[in-house]
Amino acid sequence: MNSRALQTGRSRRWLLSRGTAVAVAAIGANALLAERATALPAVDMEMVLLAAQVDPPKADTGLTPGASAHVLEVERALNAKGLLASSAVDGHYGTSTVSAYAAWQRSLGYSGLDANGYPGPTSLTSLGSGRFTVTRPVSTGSRSSSYGGARVNARTRDMLAAADGMLSWSLALDQGSYSTTDPTSAGTHDGGGVVDITATNLTTTQRWETVRALRTVGFAAWLRTPSQGSWPYHIHAAAVSDTDLATPAANQIHDYYFGKNGLANHAADDTPTAYRTAFTWWEKYSRG
Structure with missing residues (x-):
């Protein structure tokens, strides 16, 4: 085999190995993205609604058992949207969080009862896009x-x-x-x-x-x-x-x-x- 053929063969093997490495890297990146997607925290809508109705009249910032971790994720998302102050991100779904969530609902085009500050399945899923998934959604169904x-x-x-x-x-x-x-x-x-x-x-x-x-x-x-x-x-x-x-x-x-x-x-x-x-x-x- 002459030197040119040898060099050509080596080049092909290098390109093949490089292509394999790129493919492996791409597969790894996709797997990482998939892992991150599945690793999003889950927000239990039933518990968030319970806190939204139990917490606001409290005289302090007491937490509703079983709900605070889910409320925190909602409050962090509202804070990221510029609707809730950092000081109010505390796991207590108080009046500030009700007002912030109502503002989020209005930003989606809702009004009246649809912007009452209590999460609906559509607005909560939208708020959680890229941040959390929604489990145990609650729907009232038809109003008529x-x-x-x-x-x-x-x-x-x-x-x-x-x-x-x-x-x-x-x-x-x-x-x-x-x-x-x-x-x-x-x-x-x-x-x-x-x-x-x-x-x-x-x-x-x-x-x-x-x-x-x-x-x-x-x-x-x-x-x-x-x-x-x-x-x-x-x-x-x-x-x-x-x-x-x-x-x-x-x-x-x-x-x-x-x-x-x-x-x-x-x-x-x-x-x-x-x-x-x-x-x-x-x-x-x-x-x-």
């Missing part, structure tokens, strides 16, 4: 569903049906959601997830059993009596972790979580011990 002739969202409808199935009498709604017609409701029905159930014709035991059934499926529910206000006997129920809750209703979730009555006086819950249940929400109940 109904139950017993009263307007509710699909999630609330399903919750009412499940509670109704536990009772030997039927739930009759006195007021549904997305309603501003009753001034005694103090704005709690302005959004979704809130209903009033007629209790005038129920016995005392039936009233309390209805409260227990509603709580079992994930409502913050209380028996309201004429002695508490200018209203007849009824049961007020607000769905825990409903993304459409008006702020006054979300504050009632806070009260319920801490064993209070959900009224303006924030007194202790007067529900008899036999009719109380462990704090839960619809998705958690559905999982069994």
